[in-house]
Amino acid sequence: MEAVKEALQxxxxxxxxxxxxxxxxxxxxxxxxxxxxxxxxxxxxxxAAEFPSLDWFERALWERGLELVGHPGLRPLRRxxxxxxxxxxxxxxxxxxxxxxxxxxxxGHFRFSVLGERILNLEIRLGYQHxxxxxxxxxxxxxxxxxxxxxxxxxPVAHALAFAEAWERALGIExxxxxxxxxxxxxxxxRAFGHLGHLAGLFTDIGYAYGATxxxxxxxxxxxxxxxxxxxxYGRNFIxxxxxxxxxRPDLEALSRYQKELDWLLPRxxxxxxxxxxxxxxxxxxxxxxxxxGFVGPTAxxxxxxxxxxxxxxxxxxFVPVVRQGGDVLSRAQVYAEEALQALEYALRFLHQRAEGPxxxxxxxxxxxxxxxxxxxxxxxxxxxxxxxxxxxxxxxxDPSFKNWxxxxxxxxxxxxxxxxxxxKSFDLSYAGNDL
Amino acid sequence: xxxxxxxxxxxxxxxxxxILQVPSQAFGYPLLQPKGLSREAREGLVKVCPSGAxxxxxxxxxxxxxxxxxxxxxxxxxxxxxxxxxxLEVAVVRREDLVQRVDLAAQxxxxxxxxxxxxxxLRLPTLAFREVSAGDTGLADSEIALLGNPFxxxxxxxxxxxxxxxxxxxxxxxxxxxxxxAQALERTYQAMPEPKGVVAVGxxxxxxxxxxxxxxxxxxxxxxxxxxxxxPGDPPRPGAILHGLLLLTGRVVQRLVGGVVR
Ligand code: SF4
Numbered sequence: 121m122e123a124v125k126e127a128l129q130x131x132x133x134x135x136x137x138x139x140x141x142x143x144x145x146x147x148x149x150x151x152x153x154x155x156x157x158x159x160x161x162x163x164x165x166x167x168a169a170e171f172p173s174l175d176w177f178e179r180a181l182w183e184r185g186l187e188l189v190g191h192p193g194l195r196p197l198r199r200x201x202x203x204x205x206x207x208x209x210x211x212x213x214x215x216x217x218x219x220x221x222x223x224x225x226x227x228g229h230f231r232f233s234v235l236g237e238r239i240l241n242l243e244i245r246l247g248y249q250h251x252x253x254x255x256x257x258x259x260x261x262x263x264x265x266x267x268x269x270x271x272x273x274x275x276p277v278a279h280a281l282a283f284a285e286a287w288e289r290a291l292g293i294e295x296x297x298x299x300x301x302x303x304x305x306x307x308x309x310x311r312a313f314g315h316l317g318h319l320a321g322l323f324t325d326i327g328y329a330y331g332a333t334x335x336x337x338x339x340x341x342x343x344x345x346x347x348x349x350x351x352x353x354y355g356r357n358f359i360x361x362x363x364x365x366x367x368x369r370p371d372l373e374a375l376s377r378y379q380k381e382l383d384w385l386l387p388r389x390x391x392x393x394x395x396x397x398x399x400x401x402x403x404x405x406x407x408x409x410x411x412x413x414g415f416v417g418p419t420a421x422x423x424x425x426x427x428x429x430x431x432x433x434x435x436x437x438x439f440v441p442v443v444r445q446g447g448d449v450l451s452r453a454q455v456y457a458e459e460a461l462q463a464l465e466y467a468l469r470f471l472h473q474r475a476e477g478p479x480x481x482x483x484x485x486x487x488x489x490x491x492x493x494x495x496x497x498x499x500x501x502x503x504x505x506x507x508x509x510x511x512x513x514x515x516x517x518x519d520p521s522f523k524n525w526x527x528x529x530x531x532x533x534x535x536x537x538x539x540x541x542x543x544x545k546s547f548d549l550s551y552a553g554n555d556l
Numbered sequence: 557x558x559x560x561x562x563x564x565x566x567x568x569x570x571x572x573x574x575i576l577q578v579p580s581q582a583f584g585y586p587l588l589q590p591k592g593l594s595r596e597a598r599e600g601l602v603k604v605c606p607s608g609a610x611x612x613x614x615x616x617x618x619x620x621x622x623x624x625x626x627x628x629x630x631x632x633x634x635x636x637x638x639x640x641x642x643x644l645e646v647a648v649v650r651r652e653d654l655v656q657r658v659d660l661a662a663q664x665x666x667x668x669x670x671x672x673x674x675x676x677x678l679r680l681p682t683l684a685f686r687e688v689s690a691g692d693t694g695l696a697d698s699e700i701a702l703l704g705n706p707f708x709x710x711x712x713x714x715x716x717x718x719x720x721x722x723x724x725x726x727x728x729x730x731x732x733x734x735x736x737x738a739q740a741l742e743r744t745y746q747a748m749p750e751p752k753g754v755v756a757v758g759x760x761x762x763x764x765x766x767x768x769x770x771x772x773x774x775x776x777x778x779x780x781x782x783x784x785x786x787x788p789g790d791p792p793r794p795g796a797i798l799h800g801l802l803l804l805t806g807r808v809v810q811r812l813v814g815g816v817v818r
Contacts, residue, residue, distance in 0.1 A: 198736075200735070200736040219737065219740045220688055220721075220740055220744050222719035222720070223717075223719075224687045224689075224697050224700055224701045224717060225689065225694075225697065226689045226692065226694055226697065227688075227689055227690070227737055227740065247736050248690075248691075248734060248736045248737045248740070249689075249691050249692075249731075249734055249736075249737070250691075250734055250735075250736055250772055251691050251731075251732060251734050251767045251770055251772050251773050252767075252770040252771060252772030252773070253767070253770070255770065255771070255772070256767070256769055256770045263606035264606055264607070264608075264766075266606075267606055267607060267625060267766045268766055271693045271766060271767075272693075273693065274693065274694040274695075276693075276695070317698075333706065336705055336706070337568065337705075337706060337707075340702065340705050340706075340707050344579075347579060347581060347582055348581045351581060351582050351583060351628065352582065352626070353582075353699075353791075353793065354695050354698075354791075356625070356790070357625060357626065357627040357628075365627070365629075368581060369581075550693075550694060551694070552691070552692070552693045552694055555734075
């Protein structure tokens with residue numbers, strides 16, 4: 121137990137799922153992964169009081185029928201058939217929002233406790249998107265399972281990649297070099313596409329129509345290149361266990377043109393007085409909070425946490441993560457802008473470098489366990505699979521949004537209610553990814 | 557010519573015919589070839605499809621477009637048995653019109669008869685719609701949002717998104733309807749004034765898609781609220797959704813009958 125605590129003190133949880141008699145907790149410390157099997161007889165000691173980063177993980181385990189001994193406040197996360205009580209704040213006005221929102225977004229419920237216009241507390245209740253994805257995984261072969269993994273969160277390429285790599289590791293095989301490059305190219309295009317979407321959304325939310333239209337225009341053109349590379353507007357049906365299905369021909373010249381245009385455009389847009397006025401010092405997440413709650417991806421990097429899984433990927437030699445210290449909406453926007461440019465640069469590099477050889481290796485039916493992590497646009501995507509005779513026995517996935525949702529609760533504290541949409545957009549979390 | 561067009565629809569907006577086409581690099585929708593369905597091909601098709609879109613029953617071989625994720629592998633491996641439809645005019649008012657059924661003995665498609673016409677009270681020059689995501693991964697939602705971008709520019713057809721169901725003529729629903737969202741969906745529907753139309757956008761909304769077997773979903777919007785138009789796709793491209801809206805408002809005729817363009 122002491123070893124676990126020590127690891128959590130310096131690191132952050134990556135995944136926590138039922139395993140054998142108890143559960144397996146994976147912790148990342150100093151950029152390496154440590155595994156701790158905990159509990160027995162479906163009873164686990166709760167560590168959430170000491171390590172709040174484990175709170176949602178433990179609630180998710182409890183919902184799945186494990187007993188969490190000593191948890192300070194067990195409430196359901198995804199199941200709506202269990203009773204749920206919101207925290208009450210006497211004398212404060214309550215503003216309930218959702219699950220159906222005013223825009224075209226996924227459903228979730230937000231309960232604001234406000235004093236005048238100021239948000240003193242926000243409680244997020246999710247689970248509306250729960251489709252029981254992990255529950256229908258067992259028994260699936262590689263192709264049907266991958267279809268589900270691609271639908272686990274807002275970033276199909278990242279999820280498919282992590283899932284395929286987990287599958288390959290379970291069987292001890294590796295995708296050929298040509299597929300490796302193509303997969304990474306798709307991943308980077310997805311990142312650029314997603315980040316530009318966040319930026320366009322932010323500009324829309326502050327009423328900066330010029331910025332929103334310009335970024336939206338290039339984003340739509342970029343989507344055409346994703347379509348050319350993968351045959352799908354969001355990169356589904358592209359990655360398979362063992363490699364990729366096809367090699368499309370994106371227009372490399374067009375891609376570098378978009379990159380140049382963005383290179384000119386984005387820094388100027390982010391210096392516009394209207395942008396500075398509305399985004400600076402708003403929705404701050406401090407570094408200590410990011411570390412204590414184990415945030416990942418751009419959310420963590422905009423708060424000064426220098427961590428990106430691509431640092432460990434051999435295909436990204438001497439990778440330098442984009443980091444900002446401010447922790448506010450502007451810092452996150454700056455991280456998105458810079459990462460989008462960086463992503464396009466890597467995508468171009470991978471597409472130029474592409475190797476010769478087969479697109480995939482044969483995947484035989486076999487037994488084994490494997491796990492993999494991929495840095496998606498929103499942060500760390502994790503998949504674990506256990507296979508028997510080439511079929512899933514257990515699959516566990518963690519979307520980055522699952523780790524980041526509470527950043528929004530922190531960011532809006534003390535802000536005005538009308539700034540909520542802006543703060544929400546600055547994280548652009550996946551509801552489905554959280555609710556699995 | 558191009559100046560005229562630019563003056564009419566703007567610099568970026570694409571013409572409707574262009575929006576309703578599947579681009580050349582991507583696979584459209586599969587189309588069974590009644591004459592090429594040998595026993596071997598049929599058995600192979602059932603195996604090759606990752607999402608289980610092919611069925612065989614009592615001399616009838618069928619393909620459900622609402623189960624197809626559009627990977628294109630069937631047409632690649634069995635070109636004599638499966639072709640491709642490049643159109644995005646795939647919205648239908650009747651669920652059966654998304655299923656291609658081939659009578660194996662006659663080597664011909666079964667014709668389910670003419671589809672019912674769209675509801676006359678929804679014949680509207682403009683349409684305000686509300687969107688509800690009920691278990692969608694976010695991509696169908698994103699495609700609906702992209703209908704408003706300068707390339708597709710749905711506003712020129714009179715379509716606009718409204719924030720409240722009380723202001724809506726139509727409801728667009730995505731996702732397989734998770735159990736946890738069913739009540740909110742029903743109440744959104746009830747909050748809308750009559751006459752109101754419902755469009756199920758995407759395979760998951762039509763019949764659950766890859767989540768059909770999950771006990772946590774209703775596997776189909778029409779199990780919770782009545783549906784007027786079904787738009788297949790995974791997710792459907794903006795052009796297909798636009799076709800769905802045009803069909804709902806009675807401005808185009810349904811093209812797919814029994815899953816085949818007629
Ligand atoms: S294109 Fe559709 S029908 Fe054909 S194999 Fe892929 S999912 Fe199945």
